Amino acid sequence: xxxxxxxxxxxxxxxxxxxxxxxxxxxxxxxxxxxxxxxxxxxxxxxxxxxxxxxxxxxxxxxxxxxxxxxxxxxxxxxxxxxxxxxxxxxxxxxxxxxxxxxxxxxxxxxxx
Amino acid sequence: xxxxxxxxxxxxxxxxxxxxxxxxxxxxxxxxxxxxxxxxxxxxxxxxxxxxxxxxxxxxxxxxxxxxxxxxxxxxxxxxxxxxxxxxxxxxxxxxxxxxxxxxxxxxxxxx
Numbered sequence: 178x179x180x181x182x183x184x185x186x187x188x189x190x191x192x193x194x195x196x197x198x199x200x201x202x203x204x205x206x207x208x209x210x211x212x213x214x215x216x217x218x219x220x221x222x223x224x225x226x227x228x229x230x231x232x233x234x235x236x237x238x239x240x241x242x243x244x245x246x247x248x249x250x251x252x253x254x255x256x257x258x259x260x261x262x263x264x265x266x267x268x269x270x271x272x273x274x275x276x277x278x279x280x281x282x283x284x285x286x287x288x289x290x
Numbered sequence: 291x292x293x294x295x296x297x298x299x300x301x302x303x304x305x306x307x308x309x310x311x312x313x314x315x316x317x318x319x320x321x322x323x324x325x326x327x328x329x330x331x332x333x334x335x336x337x338x339x340x341x342x343x344x345x346x347x348x349x350x351x352x353x354x355x356x357x358x359x360x361x362x363x364x365x366x367x368x369x370x371x372x373x374x375x376x377x378x379x380x381x382x383x384x385x386x387x388x389x390x391x392x393x394x395x396x397x398x399x400x401x402x
Contacts, residue, residue: 275388
């Protein structure tokens with residue numbers, strides 16, 4: 178079945194540690210996105226990518242990094258520079274046009290030890 | 291700055307009634323607006339997209355309206371069921387951006 182797979186479901190980060198969240202899609206979508214969701218808050222855009230080897234910063238990119246070496250994969254690294262990383266991270270993709278009809282993964286809950 | 295307002299209080303209704311959720315936006319003119327459903331601990335699921343030149347869009351028991359004068363979208367679920375209980379997110383997309391901005395969502399609780 179086609180879809181987006183995010184892993185792991187739960188992740189714990191120690192102080193000063195970088196962690197990487199995985200996002201893989203087999204939908205053949207060109208555009209991919211990373212959002213952060215805090216309790217009671219809307220989704221905030223971290224990064225997005227319209228095509229392979231290209232990505233753009235979103236509203237809250239500081240402390241995060243991404244790569245898009247393959248169409249299917251868009252991993253997100255939460256660096257030690259992100260001082261408040263505890264949140265629910267959502268990866269999404271879209272096919273029609275960038276920003277329309279986003280298809281989301283099931284999310285990764287990141288917590289700080 | 292651009293602002294999206296969705297009712298932060300949960301909407302409680304009885305099964306079989308029509309649920310109406312509101313999305314108000316200020317300081318921009320969206321080219322289109324999307325509605326998503328989100329269940330606890332899960333990613334949002336796309337429901338409907340309505341463009342600025344469309345007044346109304348329907349899909350099964352769902353209906354969305356888009357009033358660019360009032361800067362408001364209404365999302366209706368007719369003949370609501372307990373399975374419709376979830377948080378519903380509004381996501382307008384401004385003209386100068388590739389990406390939609392999401393509201394905080396409104397929680398809908400349908401009581402049997």
